[in-house]
Amino acid sequence: MxxxxxxxxxxxxxxxxxxxxxxxxxxxxxxxxxxxxxxxxxxxxxxxxxxxxxxxxxxxxxxxxxxxxxxxxxxxxxxxxxxxxxxxxxxxxxxxxxxxxxxxxxxxxxxxxxxxxxxxxxxxxxxxxxxxxxxxxxxxxxxxxxxxxxxxxxxxxxxxxxxxxxxxxxxxxxxxxxxxxxxxxxxxxxxxxxxxxxxxxxxxxxxxxxxxxxxxxxxxxxxxxxxxxxxxxxxxxxxxxxxxxxLDESIAIQPNIYFKEQGLITVNNRGKVTNWKAYCHSCDGSAYIYIRDNNDHDTKQKVQQWLQELSQDESSGVEQVLTGEEAGARGADAHCDFMLEARRGYYFKEALNGGFLHRITAEDVKAKRYTWGSHGYSPExxxxxxxxxxxxxxxxxxxxxxxxxxxxxxxxxxxxxxxxxxxxxxxxxxxxxxx
The missing domain is CATH 3.40.720.10 (Alkaline Phosphatase, subunit A)
Structure with missing residues (x-):
């Protein structure tokens, strides 16, 4: 050539x-x-x-x-x-x-x-x-x-x-x-x-x-x-x-806080994760959800039901929930269990403390804990x-x-x-x- x-x-x-x-x-x-x-x-x-x-x-x-x-x-x-x-x-x-x-x-x-x-x-x-x-x-x-x-x-x-x-x-x-x-x-x-x-x-x-x-x-x-x-x-x-x-954003979605509250993530008294059954791995505007054990059908069903509820609630910030197969069809990681897409104005964080939704402040951004702009969203x-x-x-x-x-x-x-x-x-x- x-x-x-x-x-x-x-x-x-x-x-x-x-x-x-x-x-x-x-x-x-x-x-x-x-x-x-x-x-x-x-x-x-x-x-x-x-x-x-x-x-x-x-x-x-x-x-x-x-x-x-x-x-x-x-x-x-x-x-x-x-x-x-x-x-x-x-x-x-x-x-x-x-x-x-x-x-x-x-x-x-x-x-x-x-x-x-x-x-x-x-x-x-x-x-x-x-x-x-x-x-x-x-x-x-x-x-x-x-x-x-x-x-x-x-x-x-x-x-x-x-x-x-x-x-x-x-x-x-x-x-x-x-x-x-x-x-x-x-x-x-x-x-x-x-x-x-x-x-x-x-x-x-x-x-x-x-x-x-x-x-x-x-x-x-x-x-x-x-x-x-x-x-x-x-x-x-x-x-x-x-x-x-x-895209600009002002609210962080923090699914791991819910998982911790539900006993799906365990932390010690120093805040270190010692065990987990489900985890949100952030891509900023989107996020992967992984279930640690493929045979843990109870955890997967519980997470799936919760994610469906989130996607039907506009105030949750979650615009869409994909299965691992659907994520793979879009070129993302097919080995995830779910993939989440954030609505405009929202993005995902892996925080383990605070609330499920965190409204970002100037102090947050100055300390580089959060941001005002993100990517990672669907190219669509x-x-x-x-x-x-x-x-x-x-x-x-x-x-x-x-x-x-x-x-x-x-x-x-x-x-x-x-x-x-x-x-x-x-x-x-x-x-x-x-x-």
Whole structure:
């Protein structure tokens, strides 16, 4: 299969929404990308529409029930900070960067989710120091390209202030620019989270979120400039995409409190979960319900009856209840017993204390116990699409694609690089490619 481009730069602006399109048209660097290339302002995300499943979908072309990353975090009942699906081993099957590496291409990724321990030339994975005795820098070094990360930290580490934004994305930007200038990778995956963070803690249309969009425009401009200064711009394809949208919320639904009251979750006097029969694993706008023992029909029946009552009560915040089979048919985890969808204005938390419904306060958000904006909702929610734009070598100019899906992006990237991801759930969007 012929390659359509020599260098593919994929930039994920986490939480970029189709509703941002009018503003993107007014921002200079996004506007230039739209004018020079093809775009789609109606990209259907996946279920659940959270960051790690989304990014695994982007590089595999498959839904979560096939690639295996069905949520951001592990099912670890009661743990205050559960582990995330940080590692490449969590993805079943091949990925875009695996196939590029096999084909002898130079590959790199900066804070791209689910890439810890991945085989890449220049890898700075997104992974947190999630234990009191861990330190962020050695955890990152151990799970990525050691010398490369040491160099980026030596050059630009002074910019970063832990995981806080916008400093983290500014650090990623400088590392990206330097990587393009000095390494000229043939595939580079970059993940920025400034917008997502601000939508969580300030709301979808907040001034803080709009400021993050403007910063993203400047970051896009810097990356394009680096490609030009490196002499590879004309041989490159640049992609700007979102993984999901977001919705404002003000009430948290906390099913585990009910399970605890019913004796289905047991905690000790320190509040630690010692046993559980049923557990709500949050995906923010949606949630999985797991019954621990498949043969515990009494618990399953009891939970099912309660969930049916919730779905019939609009004030519960639960819009829909799916069976595990129905969740699997939508691409989510078929191994769950139930999947819940929140109404607009609501989202799910795994809290074990408080009330079933918690009205969020400014103090809650300031303490980062709760948020004002969430994702994870069904991609069928109205006005909940994300965005895709591409320009450069291999891309048809001035083409508006009416609709596409997140699962189509991986196969499209593979086609650009002359690669194949196998039998995928998505298909290459040939309307934007110069085949």
């Amino acid at each position: 012929d390659r359509l481009t020599d260098h593919l730069i994929v930039i994920s602006f986490d939480c970029l929404s189709s509703l941002d399109f009018p503003m993107l048209q007014e921002l200079p660097h996004f506007a230039e990308l739209l004018q020079n290339g093809s775009y789609c302002k109606n990209v259907e995300s996946i279920y659940p529409s959270v960051t790690y499943p989304c990014h695994a979908t982007i590089v595999t072309g498959n839904f979560p029930n096939r690639h295996g990353v069905v949520n951001n975090t592990y099912l670890q009942p009661g743990r205050p900070s559960p582990d995330w699906h940080w590692h490449r081993r969590h993805i079943k099957g091949t990925t875009l960067y695996d196939e590029a590496k096999k084909a002898g291409m130079t590959t790199g990724a900066l804070l791209w989710p689910v890439t810890a321990k991945a085989e890449m030339d220049y890898n700075m994975p997104e992974i947190f120091a999630n234990r009191p005795w861990h330190h962020q820098i050695p955890v990152s070094l151990f799970n990525g390209s050691v010398n490369y990360q040491l160099e980026m930290n030596r050059r630009f580490g002074h910019i970063r202030k832990g995981l806080s934004q916008p400093s983290l994305d500014d650090f990623v930007l400088e590392s990206t620019v330097h990587t393009i200038q000095t390494r000229k990778p043939q595939l580079l995956l970059v993940h920025f989270t400034d917008l997502d963070t601000n939508r969580h803690y300030h709301g979808f249309s907040s001034d803080e979120a709009m400021d993050a969009l403007r910063r993203h425009d400047a970051r896009l401009g810097r990356i394009v400039k680096a490609l030009k200064e490196s002499g590879i711009y004309d041989q490159s394809t640049i992609v700007a995409l979102g993984d999901h949208s977001a 929610k109205e006005n909940y699409c994300t965005f895709f734009a591409a320009a450069g070598k291999g891309i048809v100019p001035n083409q508006a694609i009416p609709s596409m899906r997140l699962v189509d992006e991986g196969p499209t990237f593979a086609r650009l690089l002359g690669l194949h991801l196998g039998n995928t759930d998505g298909a290459a969007v040939e309307g934007l490619l110069t085949l």
